[in-house]
Amino acid sequence: NTSFDPKKHPHRRYNPLLDEWLLVSPQRANRPWQGQREETAEENRPEYDPDCYLCSGNIRANGDRNPAYQGTYVFNNDFGALLNEEVEFSEEQSGFFTLLPERGINRVVCFSENHSLTLPEMSVEHIKNVVDVWQEQFNELAALDHINYIQIFENKGSIMGCSNPHPHGQIWAQSSVPAMVQKTQDQLKSYFEKNKKTLLEDYLEQEMAAGERIVTENEHFAALVPFWASWPYETMIISKQKRENIAEFSEEEKESFAAVLKDLTTIYDNLFETSFPYSAGIHQSPTDGKEHPEWHFHMHFYPPLLRSAEVKKFMVGYEMLAEAQRDITPEQSAAILRNLSTIHYKRK
Amino acid sequence: NTSFDPKKHPHRRYNPLLDEWLLVSPQRANRPWQGQREETAEENRPEYDPDCYLCSGNIRANGDRNPAYQGTYVFNNDFGALLNEEVEFSEEQSGFFTLLPERGINRVVCFSENHSLTLPEMSVEHIKNVVDVWQEQFNELAALDHINYIQIFENKGSIMGCSNPHPHGQIWAQSSVPAMVQKTQDQLKSYFEKNKKTLLEDYLEQEMAAGERIVTENEHFAALVPFWASWPYETMIISKQKRENIAEFSEEEKESFAAVLKDLTTIYDNLFETSFPYSAGIHQSPTDGKEHPEWHFHMHFYPPLLRSAEVKKFMVGYEMLAEAQRDITPEQSAAILRNLSTIHYKRK
Numbered sequence A, B: 001n002t003s004f005d006p007k008k009h010p011h012r013r014y015n016p017l018l019d020e021w022l023l024v025s026p027q028r029a030n031r032p033w034q035g036q037r038e039e040t041a042e043e044n045r046p047e048y049d050p051d052c053y054l055c056s057g058n059i060r061a062n063g064d065r066n067p068a069y070q071g072t073y074v075f076n077n078d079f080g081a082l083l084n085e086e087v088e089f090s091e092e093q094s095g096f097f098t099l100l101p102e103r104g105i106n107r108v109v110c111f112s113e114n115h116s117l118t119l120p121e122m123s124v125e126h127i128k129n130v131v132d133v134w135q136e137q138f139n140e141l142a143a144l145d146h147i148n149y150i151q152i153f154e155n156k157g158s159i160m161g162c163s164n165p166h167p168h169g170q171i172w173a174q175s176s177v178p179a180m181v182q183k184t185q186d187q188l189k190s191y192f193e194k195n196k197k198t199l200l201e202d203y204l205e206q207e208m209a210a211g212e213r214i215v216t217e218n219e220h221f222a223a224l225v226p227f228w229a230s231w232p233y234e235t236m237i238i239s240k241q242k243r244e245n246i247a248e249f250s251e252e253e254k255e256s257f258a259a260v261l262k263d264l265t266t267i268y269d270n271l272f273e274t275s276f277p278y279s280a281g282i283h284q285s286p287t288d289g290k291e292h293p294e295w296h297f298h299m300h301f302y303p304p305l306l307r308s309a310e311v312k313k314f315m316v317g318y319e320m321l322a323e324a325q326r327d328i329t330p331e332q333s334a335a336i337l338r339n340l341s342t343i344h345y346k347r348k
């Protein structure tokens, strides 16, 4: 019998944040691809686009006009998935038809007035302004009684459902803790109760010792390809010291966070010399007024590309019905990312 | 205060098959869409394509030649995600780096020698041949000691990662029960232990009484939009009598299953008058040699399209990080689907 080699043989890995397994098929990385090719992002956008509803001073889809802002700008989403209105609910739950009203606030965060930029093309100083806004928004929304969780995220690239290339992210603040965050919290909590340390403190320690999945790091943060990553170039930024949420970040930590964001997104752009698409978002403690010693700030990056700027990984079929699946191993991905420059390819 | 109306107000619904919640935002269905548009499928394909590696008599990517088959044809995937080889595994599991080797078999099932067809364009008789093959394959693979679960599925359309339009599906048979199936099994099991009936027997009874989410039905099967559907036009086919798996289907039931498959996929094609993309797959009892009275045969359809043949729902950002989200309600989707003809638009 051959003996098992994780670089060659199919295997499953365990994800302790979601209590889920994932299938890894390293031998499949070389199959030919004749399927769909994605359009790549336009390389050169103007600094101001008169038709962009996020540009400074422009009119939005609902008729409101943006102020002539410089830097960041936050507004309530004109077509939000949540409504802040309180509704009366008396319906009896019956059998399998269980539903509950959900309240919340959806905001859009413009990262810059400059339409042509993306995070990796902004200076650390300007990214730090975005981090400041995330912290301010978190504090403001957390103070509202009916807001119990705040999801900060960015969809980058049209392949990720982003309908406007102007640099921006979103904040969805709501009355419930959403499914995946609740799952993560349950896992963090049972680990913390058993070990008196956060799961991510211990995990990061093991990753720093192993080294092979680390992509980049600075004084306060590490970016790595999780051992259980399901997207080909998935990464996670973890705070080196346990922080429950972004409200706890010092000025220095916010600057460090901006720096690791710049490095990681630059590495991503350099991978295929394209504006690298992803969905990224912060997981942090709920704002439900309870104690959350189990929480440990982290940010997930889920980028869809697999082989080139045009060929993505399809999470379909088996993956939708059975289990997440990847071809290239997390160790291979991390090695590729780690060897890329933190100087943006457009600047070379 | 306004009183709650599930047709107007954001709410969450509970999915008892996965023990998960989902966010429904009915008020958001009308937001403008300026984002990515998908390419639509080519409407007229030849019956035989000399460059297709699935056509009868052609040479595949790995150099093997397909026989001059008529009807269905099954072969081992040349670039499978699993390997059938047994490997020796002695590695110590340490800390967060938990992995286990996985064995299995990946097969491709051609539905017809006719390159131009898709399921809704095939006759019930020919679809029945596909169902026969699924049953045969299930029996053959279930008999293997190291195969404990068999995932039968189809990715249809290039938007669903399908790299070849020749009508075909896949079977992944493996040694573990994959994550989502295991979750479903846990849910079915605890329900069965408490109620002495399968979860889907009781659920289907409530759906038949409610009526509003039923799409189509025949003597042995019902197709409906689940109360907790997350994709805009997601459906599920459920056997009216409890069947643990496809091996238990009689000839008559297989014909009924073929008929409901034809009706549902025709309705789908008629929705946007396009060859409607989806990932679909059967969930049924594991083949692990244990008793599975809790299982109840069903088939999920996860179609990505939202507004037209070119505009899909993006499950990104919030959905990847927090919770599945939909705009149009399951009841609205079911009403739209139910009112469509079961005669294919190309035949009218």
Ligand SMILES: O=P(O)(O)O[C@H]1O[C@H](CO)[C@@H](O)[C@H](O)[C@H]1O
Pocket: A313, A314, A315, A316, A317, A318, A319, A325, B155, B160, B161, B162, B163
């Ligand atoms: O096996 P195929 O058709 O080449 O590949 C397709 O289906 C597989 C199973 O759902 C996925 O893992 C792939 O990402 C997808 O492109």
Ligand SMILES: O=P(O)(O)O[C@H]1O[C@H](CO)[C@@H](O)[C@H](O)[C@H]1O
Pocket: A155, A160, A161, A162, A163, B313, B314, B315, B316, B317, B318, B319, B325
């Ligand atoms: O809010 P947007 O940018 O219009 O929409 C995008 O992000 C949302 C949140 O991830 C998703 O629900 C939408 O499917 C996607 O198109």
